[in-house]
Amino acid sequence: MPDSIREWQPLCSSSDLEEAGKAVLFDVMEFGQSVQAFAIRYDNVPVAYVNRCAHVPTAMDWQEGQFFDQDRRFIICSIHGALYHPPSGECVAGPCAGARLLAIELKEQGGQVFWRPTQRLQPLF
Numbered sequence: 734m735p736d737s738i739r740e741w742q743p744l745c746s747s748s749d750l751e752e753a754g755k756a757v758l759f760d761v762m763e764f765g766q767s768v769q770a771f772a773i774r775y776d777n778v779p780v781a782y783v784n785r786c787a788h789v790p791t792a793m794d795w796q797e798g799q800f801f802d803q804d805r806r807f808i809i810c811s812i813h814g815a816l817y818h819p820p821s822g823e824c825v826a827g828p829c830a831g832a833r834l835l836a837i838e839l840k841e842q843g844g845q846v847f848w849r850p851t852q853r854l855q856p857l858f
């Protein structure tokens with residue numbers, strides 16, 4: 734794979750991600766198909782996942798960009814209530830306990846958040 738494909742991609746401004754707040758949604762290519770991903774901030778660290786529940790492959794937000802449960806401790810799937818640990822993406826309760834969301838590596842630098850493509854997840858061109 735050419736190195737250019739692995740270059741960090743600008744995602745959003747740091748201030749767009751409030752602690753346990755609304756997600757920033759973005760699209761990536763997975764195996765040639767566009768899929769939605771989301772970034773949130775938890776414990777002051779930005780994390781991102783493909784918006785696809787590990788139980789049934791469907792979007793999880795209960796309103797667009799809203800992924801946190803009422804206590805703002807877990808990512809919750811709006812379909813059957815699976816709870817995911819925000820830093821790891823591991824399902825800690827619900828029908829897919831032990832499974833994981835597909836993570837996207839982020840870095841925060843100079844007030845900006847960037848995501849890192851992989852062989853599987855690529856930028857849209």
Ligand code: FES
Nearest residue numbers: 786788810813815
């Ligand atoms: S689809 Fe997410 S918990 Fe069932």
